[in-house]
Amino acid sequence: MSIIEAPLAQLTLFRFATAGxxxxxxxxxxxxxxxxxxxxxxxxLDAVTRTSERRGFGGExxxxxxxxxxxxxxxxxxxxxxxxxxxxxxxxxxTDRRSFILxxxxxxxxxxxxxxxxxxxxxAVVVLVDARKGVLEQTRRHLSVLRLLRVPNVVVAVNKIDLxxxxxxxxxxxxxxxxxxxGEIGLSDVLVVPVSALEGDNVVERSAHTPWYTGATLxxxxxxxxxxxxxxxxxxPFRFPVQLVIRPQGALAPELSSxxxxxxxxxxxxxxxxxxxxxxxxxxxxxxxxxxxxxxxVVGIDFAxxxxxxxxxxxxxxxRLSEEIDIARGDVIAATGTFGEVKQDLYAELCWLSAKxxxxxxxxxxxxxxxxxxxxxxxxxxxxxxxTFGYGAVSGLELNxxxxxxxxxxxxxxxxxxxxxxxxGAFLVVDPQDGNTLAAGLVKDxxxxxxxxxxxx
Amino acid sequence: MSTQVTEAVIDPVDVLTSLDLLESEAIHIIREVxxxxxxxxxLFSGGKDSVLMLHLATKAFWPGKVPFPVLxxxxxxxFPEVIEFRDRTVERLGLRLxxxxxxxxxxxxxxxxxxxxxxxxxxxxxxxxxxxRNKFDAVFGGGRRDEDKARAKERILSLRDEFGQWDPRxxxxxxxxxxxxxxxxxxHVRAFxxxxxxxxxxxxxxxxxxxxxxxxxxxxxxEVFARDGxxxxxxxxxxxxxxxxxxxxxxxxxxxxxxxxxxxxxxNATTVHDVVREVAASTLTERGATRADDRISEAAMEDRKKxxxx
Numbered sequence: 001m002s003i004i005e006a007p008l009a010q011l012t013l014f015r016f017a018t019a020g021x022x023x024x025x026x027x028x029x030x031x032x033x034x035x036x037x038x039x040x041x042x043x044x045l046d047a048v049t050r051t052s053e054r055r056g057f058g059g060e061x062x063x064x065x066x067x068x069x070x071x072x073x074x075x076x077x078x079x080x081x082x083x084x085x086x087x088x089x090x091x092x093x094x095t096d097r098r099s100f101i102l103x104x105x106x107x108x109x110x111x112x113x114x115x116x117x118x119x120x121x122x123x124a125v126v127v128l129v130d131a132r133k134g135v136l137e138q139t140r141r142h143l144s145v146l147r148l149l150r151v152p153n154v155v156v157a158v159n160k161i162d163l164x165x166x167x168x169x170x171x172x173x174x175x176x177x178x179x180x181x182x183g184e185i186g187l188s189d190v191l192v193v194p195v196s197a198l199e200g201d202n203v204v205e206r207s208a209h210t211p212w213y214t215g216a217t218l219x220x221x222x223x224x225x226x227x228x229x230x231x232x233x234x235x236x237p238f239r240f241p242v243q244l245v246i247r248p249q250g251a252l253a254p255e256l257s258s259x260x261x262x263x264x265x266x267x268x269x270x271x272x273x274x275x276x277x278x279x280x281x282x283x284x285x286x287x288x289x290x291x292x293x294x295x296x297x298v299v300g301i302d303f304a305x306x307x308x309x310x311x312x313x314x315x316x317x318x319x320r321l322s323e324e325i326d327i328a329r330g331d332v333i334a335a336t337g338t339f340g341e342v343k344q345d346l347y348a349e350l351c352w353l354s355a356k357x358x359x360x361x362x363x364x365x366x367x368x369x370x371x372x373x374x375x376x377x378x379x380x381x382x383x384x385x386x387x388t389f390g391y392g393a394v395s396g397l398e399l400n401x402x403x404x405x406x407x408x409x410x411x412x413x414x415x416x417x418x419x420x421x422x423x424x425g426a427f428l429v430v431d432p433q434d435g436n437t438l439a440a441g442l443v444k445d446x447x448x449x450x451x452x453x454x455x456x457x
Numbered sequence: 458m459s460t461q462v463t464e465a466v467i468d469p470v471d472v473l474t475s476l477d478l479l480e481s482e483a484i485h486i487i488r489e490v491x492x493x494x495x496x497x498x499x500l501f502s503g504g505k506d507s508v509l510m511l512h513l514a515t516k517a518f519w520p521g522k523v524p525f526p527v528l529x530x531x532x533x534x535x536f537p538e539v540i541e542f543r544d545r546t547v548e549r550l551g552l553r554l555x556x557x558x559x560x561x562x563x564x565x566x567x568x569x570x571x572x573x574x575x576x577x578x579x580x581x582x583x584x585x586x587x588x589x590r591n592k593f594d595a596v597f598g599g600g601r602r603d604e605d606k607a608r609a610k611e612r613i614l615s616l617r618d619e620f621g622q623w624d625p626r627x628x629x630x631x632x633x634x635x636x637x638x639x640x641x642x643x644x645h646v647r648a649f650x651x652x653x654x655x656x657x658x659x660x661x662x663x664x665x666x667x668x669x670x671x672x673x674x675x676x677x678x679x680e681v682f683a684r685d686g687x688x689x690x691x692x693x694x695x696x697x698x699x700x701x702x703x704x705x706x707x708x709x710x711x712x713x714x715x716x717x718x719x720x721x722x723x724x725n726a727t728t729v730h731d732v733v734r735e736v737a738a739s740t741l742t743e744r745g746a747t748r749a750d751d752r753i754s755e756a757a758m759e760d761r762k763k764x765x766x767x
Contacts (some may be wrong), residue, residue, distance in 0.1 A: 013475035033514045085627060089609045090602045092655045099475040101653055113630055120632040145565040195667055227474075243488040248521030254551040256520050266520050271519070275634070304516035314634075315473070315485040316517070329492050353630050370492070435639030437629045 011094060014227055017103040017118030019111075019146070021138040025159045029128065029197035030091060030104045032070025036204035037219065039093030064329030065280040069197070088114055097223045111138070112400035113353045115145050120426070123227045124153035126218065130178070131164045131194070135177040140185075141386040146386075147185045148349065148402065148442065150422055153225045154182070155191045156241040157218060161210065185389055195216050212433040228422070229313055236313075237338035238279035238287075239416075239424050240367030242272045243333045245289040246318055271302055271318035272327055275285050277369065277423040279335065281319070289325060290332040290414035296323040314422075330371030332414045342412040346375070349384070349418070349442040350405050350429060352397040356438065358405070359396045365430040366409060366436065372430070374410035381406060397439075404444065418442035462612075474663050478701065483650040484517040485634060486613060487597070490648045491517075491524055493638050494595035496554065497648075498588075498767060499569050501527035503543035504713045505670055506599030509651065509659055512668050514548065526553035528596070528603075530584045531575040533560035534694045534715040543672040555591055557583035557684075575718035581765045585621040588645055595638065595646045598767050604657045607759035613652050619643040619766025647767075664729040674711045676724045686721025711736075 001349045018026045033039075046066055054070045091102040103118035105111075119125050127142050129135055140155075146154050156178045164170045175192040182190040194213050201207030216224070247270045256266060281287075285298045300320035301308040311317045319333060328332070346366070352358055357379060366375040382391030382401040397403045418425030429439035475483075490497055496560060498675045499514065501507045527547060547554045559579050562568040579604050602609045612628050614636045629637055638646050650658070662668065679686040681704060682697040688708055689695050695717045697703055708721035709732070726732045 010472070012473070013478045054722055080739045087610045087628065089606075090653070091609065092603045092653070094655075094657075095474075099658070117630040117632055121634070181698070243485070244492045246518060246521055248518075249523070251522050252520055253515060253518075254549065256642075263543075273488055275481060298568045304518070304519045312486075314478065314481055316481040316488070318519075365639075366639060370489070423633065426635065428632060428635050428637055430637055430639060435637070435641065437632070437637045440630070440632045 011308075012227065013095070013101065014098045014222060014225070015101045015103070015122050016126060016222060017105055017115075018124040018125040018126050018128065019105055019115045019129070019142045020159075021111075021117065024128035024130050024329060025197045026104060026106075026128055027070035028161060029126075029157065029195070029201055029203065030069075030102060031070045031071070032197045032200055032203045033102070033219065034091060034093050035069060035174050036200055037093045037095060037348070050436065057420070062157050064315050069416065080403070087175045088117055095219070095223060100222065102430070110302075111142070112145060112351060112402065116351045117393070119146055119149045119151050120440065122151055124155060124222065124225050125151050125352050126157050126222075128157050128159050129174060129178065129395055131158050131160045131170060132435060133175065134174045135181060138385060139178070140181050143181055143187060143190075144384075144386040144389055145183055145351075145402070147187050150418065152228050152231050153189070153191075153298075154223075155193065155221055158192060158194045159197050160195040162199050162203060166194075166201075166207075166209040168210075171210075171213070173377040191215070191221055193221065202397065210403055218418060232278065232422070233280070233312060236278035236421060238281045238285070238333075238335040239277040239278055239421065240272075240274050240281065240319065240333040241371070241424075242327055242329055242333060243274045243370050244272075244326065244329050246271045246273050271300070271320045272333065273316075273318045274370065275316045275321040276311050278313050278421055280310060282310040282337070285306075286336040287319075287333050288339065289327055289337045289411050290334055290339060292331070294323070294325045295336060296321040296325060330368060330369070332430075333419065336413070338455050339414060339416075342414050345446070346407040346409055346413075346441075347444050347446045348405060348407065348427070349444055350397060350441040351442075352399060352401045352403070352438065353440060354431070354436060354438040356436075357396050358397045358438070363432060364407075365432050366407065366413075366427050366441070367430055368415060368427040369424065373413060374432070375407045377405055379406045380404070417445050417446075463689070467682045469545050470547050472493060476658065476665060477519065479651070479654050479658055480513065480516075482583075482653065483513045485765065486636065486648060486650040487514055489636050489662075490595050490597065490614070490638065490646075490650075494646070496591065497525045497597065498528045498593045499523075499525060499592065499597040500599065501529055501543065501547075503546070503671055504599070504711070505541040505659060505663065505674060507572055507667060508546070508670055509662065510548070510597060510599045511546065513650065513665060520649065521553055525553055525597075526591075528555045528584075528587055528591075528593070529556065530557045530580045530587065531559060532578050532580060532715045533558065534717050535565075536671070536690070536692070536710075536713055536716055537675055538673050539671045539713050555587055555598060557587035560581055562586075573718075575715055577715045577718060578766070580767070581621070583764050584767070593645060596638065597648045597650065599651055599652050600647075600767055601647045601656070601659075611652065613649055614638050615647040616640060617645050617647060617648065621645075623763050623765070625759070625763070636655075656752040657736050659735070660729070660733045664733050670730065673710045673713060675729075676707050676727045678705055679708050681705075681706050681708060681721060685720075690716060690721065690722055692716050712751075716764070 020026045048071045088102045105118040107391050112247045127141055158174050171194045176194050176363050194210050195202045202217045206217055215323040252266055283298055288295050299322050301311050302318045360380055364375045366373050380395055381404045383394035416424045425443040427441040428437055429441055431438050559576050562583055610625050612631050680691040682701040707725055710721050710725040726735045
């Protein structure tokens with residue numbers, strides 16, 4: 001495979017994460033992907049080989065494996081010493097089709113926190129299942145989190161297939177279980193692959209031990225699944241959170257201010273910088289600024305001196321508008337006629353990621369797009385049972401809980417339902433005291449019957 | 458005429474390559490930090506990652522100028538070509554340059570020269586001093602997660618305490634493209650907008666954008682001697698021992714840091730396209746090939762980062 005020559009310019013980017021229970025072999029699978037796709041360079045491999053030998057690593061069950069592939073990803077001293085993964089690690093490799101960004105997420109402690117983090121940006125998540133154990137409650141919980149976060153592609157890798165003698169009947173039973181759980185939760189198009197991360201079967205190379213499996217290898221699947229932006233482009237209307245206003249006046253870039261007459265032509269330059277959150281925008285499009293509701297049309301799309309006709313998610317550009325209207329950081333520019341009402345009451349799913357529990361009446365900060373406002377948690381209305389996917393009554397949330405809450409905002413925001421808009425329906429809950437991130441928030445449709453007027457700002 | 462029809466159907470802007478996406482992500486992060494922090498600064502050594510960062514910053518704020526100063530932590534063990542390049546770049550972009558000098562700390566007796574002579578680990582103290590002296594609340598770095606196992610665990614916005622320390626076991630989760638930079642007095646944030654780039658991405662982007670680099674990134678003839686399996690340049694702070702033979706080789710550098718511990722690689726890559734091909738075919742990581750300080754132990758980078766290193 002040539003990663004050197006011209007086609008490289010056309011490489012696309014694919015982000016995926018791993019999820020699984022303790023000892024499912026996630027780090028080994030990641031190590032195998034990196035190793036077999038030749039992403040591990042000689043000096044790194046030498047170092048890992050030396051460490052493996054020093055620790056007497058001989059592989060499981062008399063395997064001929066000489067190196068502990070998990071050492072390729074466990075980056076912290078404590079992780080190597082304890083043989084566990086503590087924090088999300090990011091890894092990079094490419095094939096001649098795609099560049100991959102891989103978030104390797106730990107399975108034991110704080111699995112919700114790590115799975116939510118890894119899944120929030122992932123185009124796909126690979127969920128590991130141990131072939132000897134089958135689909136566990138934790139697998140079910142992982143799949144539920146992925147469903148909640150709307151991860152577009154989910155792959156179940158049935159690992160350690162070598163330890164069940166490459167048994168087709170074992171694989172088929174696990175496959176049927178996984179599909180049944182996925183169906184119950186509402187995940188569609190889940191792919192199931194038999195692999196041995198330790199021995200390499202069906203990870204990059206097709207295995208000779210599983211003639212009964214006719215599907216693609218894990219890497220082939222990852223090379224061909226559609227990205228989130230490919231799936232959503234054209235479906236979602238244009239949204240553009242304004243990051244800042246570019247109005248250089250006297251502070252032009254030196255090469256522009258010295259160019260003939262350029263200084264004069266940029267004197268009144270005013271553009272709104274941001275990243276297209278969804279959909280696309282073209283010169284001439286009618287836009288509405290939220291929350292003010294003022295309207296204008298797009299007269300220019302600039303990117304570092306280039307004038308574009310069109311921009312799509314997730315490009316970072318600057319927009320020039322036909323009218324001089326008051327727009328500041330935190331406003332959202334949207335395609336006219338595609339947005340309902342801005343809301344001051346938020347009803348949302350919260351994935352609680354902090355050891356500090358959530359109580360009703362808490363004052364928090366809500367970071368949505370490029371805007372941060374205050375929020376008052378008026379009510380915690382339910383806790384999600386990841387096993388039944390139903391809600392139970394509760395008055396607070398603890399670390400790794402997922403639940404629904406009603407939040408009153410200090411000012412109205414252009415919030416949208418996460419189920420329809422992944423980027424504009426997401427927000428962070430931040431602790432106003434120490435600034436830590438408390439929760440990942442997903443906006444839900446307001447059910448109406450959860451109204452609670454006990455708290456008024 | 459038929460070609461026009463085809464172009465109308467497949468809009469080329471809709472095909473975003475991995476470089477387009479990495480660029481867009483980095484610009485988004487740079488703009489977020491500038492919007493949310495009072496006094497950001499960019500670490501600028503003249504090395505390729507910091508040059509790339511500055512290039513991205515000029516694109517992020519066009520047609521305005523880069524709205525923050527640059528900070529160089531000067532080991533005093535510089536390649537003269539790199540310092541010349543640094544000064545010329547700062548001048549061209551009309552930026553303010555702050556320098557934190559390792560030499561000054563050594564002269565004042567506040568830092569001790571190490572037995573092995575390398576000054577890379579000594580940069581932490583002048584770095585933290587420059588940050589607090591200038592009241593910088595956000596510092597952009599060109600660190601990439603593919604550089605090192607400890608860096609692979611780094612956040613894009615990384616909170617540092619009053620001592621500049623990194624606490625890898627207690628990091629904020631980073632979700633979607635929402636970056637939480639809130640900090641209290643005395644704390645600051647390190648921002649790594651090119652976290653997700655690989656060495657090859659950096660070189661492909663430098664080629665695509667035609668970004669100028671210090672000349673020693675390209676193959677040139679140089680007096681070198683072999684030490685610890687690397688070619689070291691002969692220079693003021695990098696002198697061969699009597700038994701180390703000086704030879705002239707065609708070499709280039711993959712990283713440019715402290716001259717006393719940065720090695721050159723034998724190379725014929727005289728153009729950026731040659732370098733892209735060479736990096737793509739390389740079997741060694743850039744730090745493994747050229748950084749003596751990272752060979753010290755498996756956790757060398759983690760230990761330095763915990764103390765406040767870049």
